[in-house]
Amino acid sequence: MRDDSGERARGPLYRSVAADLREAITAGDYGSGGRLPAESTLAERYGVSRGTVRQALAALRADGLVTSRRGTRRVVLGTTRVQSFAELVSFTTWARSVGEDPGGRVEQLERRAADARESEQLRLEPGAEVVVVLRVRTLSGRPVMVERSVYPVWVGELVARIPADAVSHTEPLQEQGVVFADADHTIDLVLADADDARLLGCRAGEALLRERRRSTDPVGAPVEWSEDRYLPGTVAFTVHNSIAASALSRRHRRPH
Amino acid sequence: MRDDSGERARGPLYRSVAADLREAITAGDYGSGGRLPAESTLAERYGVSRGTVRQALAALRADGLVTSRRGTRRVVLGTTRVQSFAELVSFTTWARSVGEDPGGRVEQLERRAADARESEQLRLEPGAEVVVVLRVRTLSGRPVMVERSVYPVWVGELVARIPADAVSHTEPLQEQGVVFADADHTIDLVLADADDARLLGCRAGEALLRERRRSTDPVGAPVEWSEDRYLPGTVAFTVHNSIAASALSRRHRRPH
DNA sequence: TAGTGGTCTAGACCACGGG
DNA sequence: CCGTGGTCTAGACCACTAC
Numbered sequence: 001m002r003d004d005s006g007e008r009a010r011g012p013l014y015r016s017v018a019a020d021l022r023e024a025i026t027a028g029d030y031g032s033g034g035r036l037p038a039e040s041t042l043a044e045r046y047g048v049s050r051g052t053v054r055q056a057l058a059a060l061r062a063d064g065l066v067t068s069r070r071g072t073r074r075v076v077l078g079t080t081r082v083q084s085f086a087e088l089v090s091f092t093t094w095a096r097s098v099g100e101d102p103g104g105r106v107e108q109l110e111r112r113a114a115d116a117r118e119s120e121q122l123r124l125e126p127g128a129e130v131v132v133v134l135r136v137r138t139l140s141g142r143p144v145m146v147e148r149s150v151y152p153v154w155v156g157e158l159v160a161r162i163p164a165d166a167v168s169h170t171e172p173l174q175e176q177g178v179v180f181a182d183a184d185h186t187i188d189l190v191l192a193d194a195d196d197a198r199l200l201g202c203r204a205g206e207a208l209l210r211e212r213r214r215s216t217d218p219v220g221a222p223v224e225w226s227e228d229r230y231l232p233g234t235v236a237f238t239v240h241n242s243i244a245a246s247a248l249s250r251r252h253r254r255p256h
Numbered sequence: 257m258r259d260d261s262g263e264r265a266r267g268p269l270y271r272s273v274a275a276d277l278r279e280a281i282t283a284g285d286y287g288s289g290g291r292l293p294a295e296s297t298l299a300e301r302y303g304v305s306r307g308t309v310r311q312a313l314a315a316l317r318a319d320g321l322v323t324s325r326r327g328t329r330r331v332v333l334g335t336t337r338v339q340s341f342a343e344l345v346s347f348t349t350w351a352r353s354v355g356e357d358p359g360g361r362v363e364q365l366e367r368r369a370a371d372a373r374e375s376e377q378l379r380l381e382p383g384a385e386v387v388v389v390l391r392v393r394t395l396s397g398r399p400v401m402v403e404r405s406v407y408p409v410w411v412g413e414l415v416a417r418i419p420a421d422a423v424s425h426t427e428p429l430q431e432q433g434v435v436f437a438d439a440d441h442t443i444d445l446v447l448a449d450a451d452d453a454r455l456l457g458c459r460a461g462e463a464l465l466r467e468r469r470r471s472t473d474p475v476g477a478p479v480e481w482s483e484d485r486y487l488p489g490t491v492a493f494t495v496h497n498s499i500a501a502s503a504l505s506r507r508h509r510r511p512h
Numbered sequence: 513t514a515g516t517g518g519t520c521t522a523g524a525c526c527a528c529g530g531g
Numbered sequence: 532c533c534g535t536g537g538t539c540t541a542g543a544c545c546a547c548t549a550c
Contacts, residue, residue, distance in 0.1 A: 012537075012538060012539090013539075014538075033379070038515075038516060038517085039516080040515095040516085048539080049539060049540045050540090050542095051538090051540065051541090052538080052539060054517085054518090055538080055539090057517095064438065064440065067438065067472075067474060067476045068517065068518090069474050069475070069516090069517075069547085069548085070516070070518055070545095070546060070547050070548080071516055071517065071518095071546075071547035071548035071549075072515090072516065072547085072548055072549075073516070073517085074516095074517085075475060075476040076476075077472065077476050123289075180499070181323065181498060181499045182320065182323065182496070182497070182498040182499070183496070183498070184320065184495070184496050185494065185495040186492050186493070186494045186495075187492060187494075187495070188465060188488075188492035189445055189463060189464075206463075207445060207462075207463030207488070208445075209444060209445045216323075216333065218323055218325045219325070219328075219331055220323045220331040220332070220333045232444075232445045232463070235444070236442050236443060236444035237442070237443045237444070237493075237495075238440065238442045239440070239441040239443070239495055240438070240440050240441075241344060241439055241441070242437060242438040242439070243436070243437045243438070268518075269519075269520070270519075294534075294535065294536085295536065296534095296535085304521090305520060305521045305522065306521090306522085306523095307519090307520065307521065307522090308519080308521080310536085310537090311519080311520090313536095324536065325528085325529085325535090325536075326526095326527060326528050326529080326535070326536045326537055327527075327528040327530075327534080327536065328528085328530080328534090328535065328536080329534095329536085330535095330536085
């Protein structure tokens with residue numbers, strides 16, 4: 001109902017419905033383990049068709065908020081807030097969303113020919129130029145992560161114009177039309193090298209949590225390939241998946 | 257077209273369409289970076305409505321195989337095989353799918369009252385009984401992971417009947433009607449304790465990659481809460497997410 | 513058996529991309 | 532401008548759950 005009376009007019013209808021339901025769920029209106037109203041009931045309540053309600057519910061399902069099973073009403077799984085794509089790709093957006101004060105400083109920026117791995121990840125011809133950025137990320141001034149990002153030159157030129165102590169790189173990039181639409185992440189463990197140790201204030205050889213990420217724009221063109229190394233105990237990565245839609249997988253590494 | 261002529265008749269129509277498209281994509285029919293036919297074209301080709309085609313394409317989108325953008329045809333992102341939900345929850349299924357020889361041995365199995373954290377994770381009343389299993393997992397006889405699983409008794413009783421050296425626990429459980437439908441994973445880093453060191457053959461205090469996982473059945477009832485600790489260099493976790501459907505998130509840990 | 517979600521259809525209009 | 536995917540509707544039938 002909050003649809004015609006509410007201010008949440010912009011954008012698709014099903015998003016408004018999803019947002020409203022999400023709010024109700026996280027507010028505990030249905031309780032954890034409780035049942036949602038039937039699709040037909042919701043359709044009537046919001047004054048939309050059942051298809052639109054289903055589209056909204058599919059979003060909640062993908063976020064792991066509700067189950068769905070033929071024959072019974074949907075069950076509320078959890079009441080946890082789920083992070084958005086933006087919060088995931090951008091350290092800055094994420095940090096702010098958890099009430100932390102993010103910072104960053106570019107330690108090194110160079111333009112050079114891509115090595116084999118880089119050109120493969122960014123889908124460039126071998127030897128094409130890339131811009132490589134080494135950056136420390138902080139929370140409340142405390143270093144927590146070292147970020148090594150590689151960009152194709154058309155993105156890298158934009159990055160190079162950003163002040164070295166800018167909090168966010170993603171935001172100015174987006175303002176200039178660089179759109180992050182998809183990302184592949186690989187999470188594992190790595191030992192700190194001399195740079196890591198110096199920048200993070202830990203010992204060389206200490207274990208760090210590593211996230212490697214390749215982001216692509218809506219056309220599928222890679223816009224960034226980044227390797228982030230976190231101090232232990234500062235972050236954990238969480239994933240939800242279901243028999244309906246899975247995104248996570250293990251990857252094997254052969255010894256040596 | 258392979259629809260009416262094919263043998264892939266069982267199940268929803270859109271799955272057949274998705275499977276066929278997936279096959280064509282991984283076979284390279286459209287090339288990496290190529291364009292898919294328009295939805296209307298596919299609808300005509302398969303003799304289904306546009307809605308059904310969209311349902312199939314949504315599945316490919318969720319798997320990170322194709323992009324989609326208003327105004328242009330869908331772009332093929334990658335031709336990589338995507339792992340199934342089963343491969344994700346089950347070490348055994350995963351290991352086999354990458355051509356490794358999985359093994360396992362139960363080191364300890366006890367039935368006792370749940371502590372606070374356990375009863376919360378499994379949504380049991382405080383003090384309810386649980387079954388706790390400590391197990392080493394191997395690849396080709398080499399220990400790579402220590403698994404600490406906590407089950408509600410109704411599942412734990414089934415687990416207790418499985419031979420100590422059984423390769424898989426998930427498979428017998430599924431045969432007896434325990435269904436894993438959803439899972440939440442948290443990935444971070446932890447230091448090996450004395451048990452880990454003994455069972456994995458590493459030093460105590462060495463960093464391990466930790467995956468904590470809570471699995472629920474289709475009704476949303478928790479069936480397992482497990483903490484897996486991997487030797488460094490044996491696995492990496494990969495996640496795909498997009499602006500359309502995200503499942504991964506960071507989680508912050510306040511110092512101390 | 514009644515209610516529910518899962519699937520499928522046939523049509524409509526719109527917003528965006530690219531020629 | 533046209534073709535494309537994004538959104539939405541109204542209705543239909545089925546498979547399954549719970550009573």
